[in-house]
Amino acid sequence: MTAIAPTVSGAFETGRSDSVIRRLLRRPAAAISAAVVAILLIATLAAPLVAPYSPTDLDYTHLFAPPSWSHPFGTDELGRDLVTRILYGGRTSIVMGVAATALAMLLGVTWGFTAALRQGWTDEMLMRLADMLMAMPVILIALVLVAAFGSSTPSMIIILGLLFSPATARIARSSLLGELRTDYYLSAVSVGATGRRILARELLPNTLPVLIARATIVLAEVIFVEASLSFVGLGVQPPSTSWGTLLQQGYANLYSSYWYPIFPGLVILVAVLALNTLGDNLQQVLDPSRT
Amino acid sequence: MFKYVIRRVITSVALLILGSMLVFLLMRIIPGDPTITKLGGSIKDVDAQTVESIRSELGLDKSIPQQYLDWVSGILRGDFGASYFSQFSVTSLIEQRYGATLLLAFMAMVIGTLIAVPASVAGAIWQNRILGGVLSGFAAVGIAIPTFVIGIMLIIALGAELGLLPTQGYVSFRRDPFGSIESTLLPALTLGIGVAAATMRILRPSLVDVEHAPFVRTAKGKGLVRRQVVVRHELPNASIPAITAAGIIMAHLVGGAVIVEYVFARPGLGSLLVDSVYQRDYGVLQTLVLLAVAVFIVTSLVADIVLGFVDPRLRTQAVT
Amino acid sequence: MTTIAPKKALTDVVLDVRDLEVEIAIPHRPVIRPVRGVSFTVSAGQRVGIVGESGSGKSLTALALMRLLPPRARIAGGIAVLGDRDLTRIAEGKMAAMRGGRISIVYQDPMSSLNPIMTIGRQITEAITTHEPVGGRAARAQAIDVLADVGLPQPHRRIDDHPHQFSGGMRQRVMIAMAICTNPDVLIADEPTTALDVTTQARIMEMLAHIVEERRMGVLLITHDLGLASSFCDDVNVMYAGRIVESGPSRDVLRTPSHPYSAALLESICRLDSDVDKPIAAIAGQPPLPHQLPSGCPFHPRCRHARDMCAAEAPVRTTSTGREVECHFPLEQLPPR
Numbered sequence: 040m041t042a043i044a045p046t047v048s049g050a051f052e053t054g055r056s057d058s059v060i061r062r063l064l065r066r067p068a069a070a071i072s073a074a075v076v077a078i079l080l081i082a083t084l085a086a087p088l089v090a091p092y093s094p095t096d097l098d099y100t101h102l103f104a105p106p107s108w109s110h111p112f113g114t115d116e117l118g119r120d121l122v123t124r125i126l127y128g129g130r131t132s133i134v135m136g137v138a139a140t141a142l143a144m145l146l147g148v149t150w151g152f153t154a155a156l157r158q159g160w161t162d163e164m165l166m167r168l169a170d171m172l173m174a175m176p177v178i179l180i181a182l183v184l185v186a187a188f189g190s191s192t193p194s195m196i197i198i199l200g201l202l203f204s205p206a207t208a209r210i211a212r213s214s215l216l217g218e219l220r221t222d223y224y225l226s227a228v229s230v231g232a233t234g235r236r237i238l239a240r241e242l243l244p245n246t247l248p249v250l251i252a253r254a255t256i257v258l259a260e261v262i263f264v265e266a267s268l269s270f271v272g273l274g275v276q277p278p279s280t281s282w283g284t285l286l287q288q289g290y291a292n293l294y295s296s297y298w299y300p301i302f303p304g305l306v307i308l309v310a311v312l313a314l315n316t317l318g319d320n321l322q323q324v325l326d327p328s329r330t
Numbered sequence: 331m332f333k334y335v336i337r338r339v340i341t342s343v344a345l346l347i348l349g350s351m352l353v354f355l356l357m358r359i360i361p362g363d364p365t366i367t368k369l370g371g372s373i374k375d376v377d378a379q380t381v382e383s384i385r386s387e388l389g390l391d392k393s394i395p396q397q398y399l400d401w402v403s404g405i406l407r408g409d410f411g412a413s414y415f416s417q418f419s420v421t422s423l424i425e426q427r428y429g430a431t432l433l434l435a436f437m438a439m440v441i442g443t444l445i446a447v448p449a450s451v452a453g454a455i456w457q458n459r460i461l462g463g464v465l466s467g468f469a470a471v472g473i474a475i476p477t478f479v480i481g482i483m484l485i486i487a488l489g490a491e492l493g494l495l496p497t498q499g500y501v502s503f504r505r506d507p508f509g510s511i512e513s514t515l516l517p518a519l520t521l522g523i524g525v526a527a528a529t530m531r532i533l534r535p536s537l538v539d540v541e542h543a544p545f546v547r548t549a550k551g552k553g554l555v556r557r558q559v560v561v562r563h564e565l566p567n568a569s570i571p572a573i574t575a576a577g578i579i580m581a582h583l584v585g586g587a588v589i590v591e592y593v594f595a596r597p598g599l600g601s602l603l604v605d606s607v608y609q610r611d612y613g614v615l616q617t618l619v620l621l622a623v624a625v626f627i628v629t630s631l632v633a634d635i636v637l638g639f640v641d642p643r644l645r646t647q648a649v650t
Numbered sequence: 651m652t653t654i655a656p657k658k659a660l661t662d663v664v665l666d667v668r669d670l671e672v673e674i675a676i677p678h679r680p681v682i683r684p685v686r687g688v689s690f691t692v693s694a695g696q697r698v699g700i701v702g703e704s705g706s707g708k709s710l711t712a713l714a715l716m717r718l719l720p721p722r723a724r725i726a727g728g729i730a731v732l733g734d735r736d737l738t739r740i741a742e743g744k745m746a747a748m749r750g751g752r753i754s755i756v757y758q759d760p761m762s763s764l765n766p767i768m769t770i771g772r773q774i775t776e777a778i779t780t781h782e783p784v785g786g787r788a789a790r791a792q793a794i795d796v797l798a799d800v801g802l803p804q805p806h807r808r809i810d811d812h813p814h815q816f817s818g819g820m821r822q823r824v825m826i827a828m829a830i831c832t833n834p835d836v837l838i839a840d841e842p843t844t845a846l847d848v849t850t851q852a853r854i855m856e857m858l859a860h861i862v863e864e865r866r867m868g869v870l871l872i873t874h875d876l877g878l879a880s881s882f883c884d885d886v887n888v889m890y891a892g893r894i895v896e897s898g899p900s901r902d903v904l905r906t907p908s909h910p911y912s913a914a915l916l917e918s919i920c921r922l923d924s925d926v927d928k929p930i931a932a933i934a935g936q937p938p939l940p941h942q943l944p945s946g947c948p949f950h951p952r953c954r955h956a957r958d959m960c961a962a963e964a965p966v967r968t969t970s971t972g973r974e975v976e977c978h979f980p981l982e983q984l985p986p987r
Contacts, residue, residue: 171352174577176585179603179622186607186615187360263476270478271592271604290482290593297486304479312474544763550718551757552777552828553750555743562776563765570767641767642812 059248062324069320075313079306083129092120094127094280103296112302116292121299124285125306131281132310135196136261142200143257144250147207154208155215156238166212169205177202181264185273195274199264203257207250214249218242252321259314266307282307331645334638342631349623350405354398357616387412405620415611423602423614424621430500430598433510434590435583437518442525442579447565449526450533454541454560465534472527477586481520481593488516498595517594521586528582532575536568543567570641576633577626584622664835664868665692665715665753670728670738672710672719674940682940683726685710686892690885692836692868697859699871699879699900701915702889703937708872711889712840714738715870716755717745732835751781754829758841760821764813770797770824771809774831781832796831797824801857819850826858833865840872855882876915880904888912891938891948898973908973908980910953947978955979 064070082089098118106113112121154165172180181202188194218224219242227237262282268274269283270290277284282303289300385391389400389411404411410420453465485497496513503510540546541564549563572579588600595601599618606614638644672685685707692698702708713719715730715737730737732753737745757763765773774796775789784792790809797805800823813821822842829837839858843851859882862869873879879886880900887897888909896909907913914933935952938944944951950960957979965978 174581174626176581176622178585178588179619182588182603182607183356183360183615183619186610186612259474263474266476267478267589271589273604273607286478286482290478293482293485300482301486304476304482308471308475308479311476312471315474316470544757544759545765547718548757548763548825548828549765551716551750551755553746553748553780554776555746558780563768566767567765643766643814 059324063320066320066324068316069324072313072316072320075309076317079129079310079313080133083126083133086123086126086130090120090123090126092123094119094123096120096123103292103299105296106298113296113298115288115299121285121302124280125282125303128280128282128285128303129306131275131279132262132265132283135192135199135265135275135281136258138196139199139261139265140203140254140258142196143203143207143261144254146200146204148211148250150204150208151211151213152215155212155219162212165208169208172205173209177260177264178267181268182273185268190268190273190276192275192279195265195268199261202264203260207253207257210249210253211246214246215242218245248325249322252318252325255314255318255321259311259318262307262314263311282310331638334645335635338631338634338638342627345627346624349627350402350620351398353616353620353623354401356619357612358394360612410617411613413611414613415606415609420614420617424599424617427597427599427602429503430514430596431587431591431600433503433514434517434521434587434596434598437511437514438521438525438583438586441518441522442529445522445526446529446533450530450537450568451560451565453534454537454564455556465530469527469530469534472523473531475524477520477524477589478593480523481517481590484516484520485593500596500598517590517596520593521583521590524582524586525579528579529572532572532578533568536571537564540564540568566640570637573633573637573640577630580626580629584625662694663691664694664732665870666729666731667691667711667715668729670711670714670730671726672707672714672723673726674720674723676722680941684723684892684940685714687728688889688892688894689728690887690894690897692870694835694868695863695866696885697862697869697871697883699873699883699886700889700894701873701876701879701886703874703933705937705939706889707892707940708889709840712755712838712870712872715753715838716749717742718749718755747781750777750829750834751832752834753836753838754832754834755838755840756822756825756829756842758844760818760825760845763825764821766813769810769812770816774809774824774828777828778831792831793827796827799861800824800827800830801853802827818846819854822846822850822854823857826854826861830861830865830867834867836868836870837862838870838872841874842871843878844873844875851878858882876904876912888915891943892940893948893976894974895949895977896973896975898975902971902973906981908970908975909949909977910955910981911949913981914952914954947976955981 064073096119098114101110101114101118102116104110104114104118110120110122112125114120115124150165150169154162181198184198184201185194188198224237224242227241265274265281266283266286269281270287272287275281275284277288285303286300286307289296289303292299382391389397392400401411408421410424413420413423416423449465449468453462488494495516497516499513501509501513537560545567546559546563549559554562587598588603590596591598591600592604599621602614603618605611606618668689670685670688671683673681673683675681684705688707688711690698690700700708700711710719710723713723714725717725717737719725725738728738732748735744735748737748737753740748764770771790771793774793775786778784778789778792779786782789794805794809797809802808802820802823808816813824816824822845826842842858843854846854855878858869861867869883871879871883876886876888880903883900885897886900886903887894888903888911889895890911896903896907896912898908903912904916907916911933918933933952938948938951944961946959946961946963947953947956947965950956953960959978963978965976967974967976968980970980
């Protein structure tokens with residue numbers, strides 16, 4: 040494992056990152072999921088340009104309209120177009136997801152790197168804590184944290200960020216430990232380079248690919264949990280709209296208009312599946328030994 | 331074997347004690363004053379004496395270690411303390427709700443196993459690419475697909491349109507066993523798909539690993555046919571990692587149960603949990619979290635003991 | 651092309667392998683042929699050795715006879731007649747009945763070749779009940795007997811133990827018990843003692859010799875150790891680059907090897923009675939890879955006696971003094987050393 044990791048990340052670092060991308064896109068599953076992720080990102084972030092209607096367009100003549108050419112996903116209880124609402128709702132889900140992922144990465148990397156660099160007793164304690172938190176069902180911890188911090192947007196970002204930091208810490212720790220065992224680190228030490236300098240110049244950049252793959256998967260999980268929380272009414276609060284709140288409102292009208300919850304549900308499924316697949320493939324391409 | 335079991339039991343009890351301390355501390359650390367919850371959300375119009383009496387009623391005037399000891403000794407007597415929100419004790423709330431969750435979890439486990447094991451075995455016996463692709467696809471989608479999406483789809487497909495199965499509520503098992511199982515079928519199927527995917531994700535790669543083990547070559551050399559090799563030699567060995575991961579699968583089950591109970595409006599522990607978060611009812615919340623911790627620890631214990639029966643190497647290691 | 655020595659034709663041949671070929675086809679790569687026309691026979695009670703370096707195709711030959719080749723490999727030609735059946739052609743269902751019943755195999759690695767979570771008793775009785783119409787209790791009694799035969803102490807007590815409770819040598823005895831419990835016509839032993847220490851190795855081979863003698867079983871010993879093969883076997887076949895380059899009675903091959911490769915193999919054995927100061931001769935170079943075979947005689951790049959002709963033309967098999975050899979210039983024709 041340690042023998043392969045440095046060569047792969049070395050290739051990444053020396054500007055041949057295009058070969059990583061090329062290798063990634065040669066896998067059909069990865070190429071498809073990358074395309075799906077790109078489309079979702081562009082479509083939601085550029086919602087005002089892409090969306091066929093305005094999210095505040097009310098149409099009282101078309102309440103709960105089933106899917107049609109003018110409204111492919113149908114309309115809601117106020118006659119709003121569901122394609123439009125999903126695109127705008129996606130902005131909340133994705134922006135919140137990216138912010139929470141960034142927080143999870145920041146916390147997790149600090150956590151994991153501290154453990155890896157300090158080693159010994161500190162390492163042991165930090166990793167036991169991470170293992171314990173990882174063993175608990177995610178939804179359960181999320182609910183406890185919601186009880187503690189409430190469900191405002193900043194709280195949600197903090198909660199989701201906290202939630203996925205332990206697993207990130209594990210991965211960050213093992214990837215840094217892998218780097219610390221490599222020959223070039225040992226040789227850099229032997230020629231008298233100082234620890235901090237090596238850390239900043241060599242080790243951190245080399246762990247980056249693994250962390251990017253991890254971030255992709257965290258984003259998938261964050262979107263999943265945000266949707267779950269919003270679905271049970273403990274996540275994003277109306278009038279803000281996310282994929283989860285759309286799902287919840289749709290679920291309330293499930294028996295009369297089945298399309299209302301189905302399309303937000305499918306979009307969440309597609310987003311999570313695509314991000315997961317992309318992350319898994321990225322991990323396999325970057326570090327074939329850890330498949 | 332006996333020594334092995336004893337050792338695992340002691341470890342589990344220690345973990346449980348540690349877990350209860352952590353849960354208790356966590357509940358003290360998080361912001362929010364339970365007195366306010368008890369008073370219905372506002373402390374403004376209430377005089378200090380009432381607040382004080384509620385605090386002593388809930389035992390909040392004692393020191394934290396004392397509160398913890400009271401809580402634990404109550405639990406040992408079957409008394410989980412008072413709900414901060416409702417008039418019922420936590421014990422009676424849980425008594426009303428646990429049946430729905432237990433049946434759901436049990437049936438989901440059965441359905442999940444009935445899907446995952448035969449599918450994985452079939453994949454190992456008939457090693458063709460199409461079947462393998464279908465099974466991998468199922469596992470990948472089954473892991474990623476949110477429980478609520480499966481639930482909603484099943485309600486639409488089987489419940490709402492065709493009216494084949496009940497989609498809402500729960501009939502008590504004691505009152506009407508058949509109706510109870512019927513009312514649990516759709517939720518259990520919803521949850522079971524996730525359980526099946528999580529199980530397959532562990533079982534299938536380990537079946538592939540075992541396939542290359544020398545002892546499988548030995549079994550083939552004896553003249554066993556493919557099916558016998560898979561069922562007698564590959565599956566028992568490949569199930570070892572899956573049993574080890576029973577905790578992970580259980581976590582999946584517990585997390586999923588919360589959502590499934592919401593989707594199917596089941597009055598179970600999961601919906602009690604959601605309610606307690608809504609109401610900031612820390613009395614109920616800390617009990618339910620402790621229960622989840624206990625379930626996880628007991629699952630791991632049972633898995634370890636089962637593993638001891640399956641894998642003779644563990645038994646002798648523990649004795650010597 | 652194949653000639654069967656008169657001595658063998660008269661005996662009771664149980665396994666007759668002729669021109670056996672094994673191909674490996676990996677997509678987008680040229681097809682390789684690691685076994686290229688191998689012929690030999692095994693008679694009842696006869697011990698035949700196949701000796702060669704790793705990569706010579708000897709293990710693939712064994713797996714081909716068991717029809718347990720790895721997924722990409724297949725038998726591309728030749729026949730292997732066991733009794734009255736051609737193992738290369740019969741249906742998989744019939745082959746399963748032969749495996750472990752009429753032809754058995756003992757593998758190299760006794761540590762991992764036994765199922766770790768099944769008692770050795772169940773693993774042996776499984777082999778018995780697969781091939782014989784006996785009940786569980788009778789099979790168990792039979793298993794205890796066969797365990798006693800292979801020299802496992804206290805078999806009635808140890809039959810319910812698991813593999814990890816045995817030493818390597820004992821596990822290999824269990825493996826042998828499992829292979830012979832159905833009294834097969836042919837027992838293939840693929841490097842049976844390589845993983846064991848020298849003393850254990852000697853004891854196991856002694857036990858094996860005793861058992862096959864008693865049961866008049868034909869044995870095919872696959873090994874890289876010419877010394878072991880010639881001390882155990884009646885006949886040896888020396889294999890190089892997928893072909894048998896020399897075969898004959900083991901005593902003769904050992905004393906006066908005809909093929910330069912056999913001679914080199916012999917010299918590479920460190921012998922106790924040899925002159926200590928003389929350096930141990932290893933064969934220079936590597937055995938050729940199946941996808942880049944040299945022209946002519948495949949051994950010529952490493953052969954000390956190679957001449958121009960060796961690189962140009964593949965040698966034809968010749969028979970002399972009860973020995974078959976594939977060499978343009980067999981060593982007997984050279985002045986004795």
